[in-house]
Amino acid sequence: DAMVIQNPRYQVTQFGKPVTLSCSQTLNHNVMYWYQQKSSQAPKLLFHYYDKDFNNEADTPDNFQSRRPNTSFCFLDIRSPGLGDAAMYLCATSRGGTPGETQYFGPGTRLLVL
Amino acid sequence: DQQVKQNSPSLSVQEGRISILNCDYTNSMFDYFLWYKKYPAEGPTFLISISSIKDKNEDGRFTVFLNKSAKHLSLHIVPSQPGDSAVYFCAANEAGSYQLTFGKGTKLSVIP
Numbered sequence: 001d002a003m004v005i006q007n008p009r010y011q012v013t014q015f016g017k018p019v020t021l022s023c024s025q026t027l028n029h030n031v032m033y034w035y036q037q038k039s040s041q042a043p044k045l046l047f048h049y050y051d052k053d054f055n056n057e058a059d060t061p062d063n064f065q066s067r068r069p070n071t072s073f074c075f076l077d078i079r080s081p082g083l084g085d086a087a088m089y090l091c092a093t094s095r096g097g098t099p100g101e102t103q104y105f106g107p108g109t110r111l112l113v114l
Numbered sequence: 115d116q117q118v119k120q121n122s123p124s125l126s127v128q129e130g131r132i133s134i135l136n137c138d139y140t141n142s143m144f145d146y147f148l149w150y151k152k153y154p155a156e157g158p159t160f161l162i163s164i165s166s167i168k169d170k171n172e173d174g175r176f177t178v179f180l181n182k183s184a185k186h187l188s189l190h191i192v193p194s195q196p197g198d199s200a201v202y203f204c205a206a207n208e209a210g211s212y213q214l215t216f217g218k219g220t221k222l223s224v225i226p
Binding site: 004006009021030033040041043044045052055057081087092094099100102103104105106107108 | 116117118123145146148150155156157159163177203207208209210211212213214215216217218219
């Protein structure tokens with residue numbers, strides 16, 4: 001089955017220690033997204049890639065970076081995690097035909113910062 | 115400043131009855147709306163959508179209604195089934211943007 005895969009499902013890191021979350025897709029979609037969702041909050045878009053074009057949301061902290069080495073993979077790097085970065089991180093993809101099209105989500109990685 | 119609001123954090127409905135989930139938005143530039151369903155330990159999955167040129171879209175047991183003048187949409191599930199128990203997110207898109215703006219979600223519990 002075509003899908004969006006996120007590894008690991010749970011990640012524990014220490015305050016200030018860089019961490020990388022990964023996402024892969026077998027849908028061959030052009031667009032990949034990273035969302036942050038804190039408890040009882042709405043998912044919040046951090047950035048997205050349209051193919052290799054990176055699009056950062058205006059209020060995404062500089063502490064968050066992303067890489068997309070190829071169509072299938074996208075990484076979220078948190079350079080110096082703070083306690084406030086503990087959240088669920090959701091990766092999503094879409095075909096890239098039209099803005100607003102359906103996004104397909106992975107199961108998420110829950111990040112805990114100690 | 116929430117542009118998409120789901121004011122009911124939770125809703126309980128008896129099996130077989132209608133579930134109505136509500137969503138309000140403030141951004142008049144939104145022109146496409148989606149509902150996602152999320153089970154625990156899974157990512158959100160797309161359920162149904164509606165364009166601003168329509169006021170109703172139906173897919174099986176699921177119907178979404180849009181009232182543009184009131185900036186309000188609702189999701190109706192008829193009849194509700196225990197498997198519908200999940201968190202439902204309303205999301206909105208502005209023309210030309212890839213960004214989806216989500217509400218905080220409503221947890222639906224369908225009681226057998």
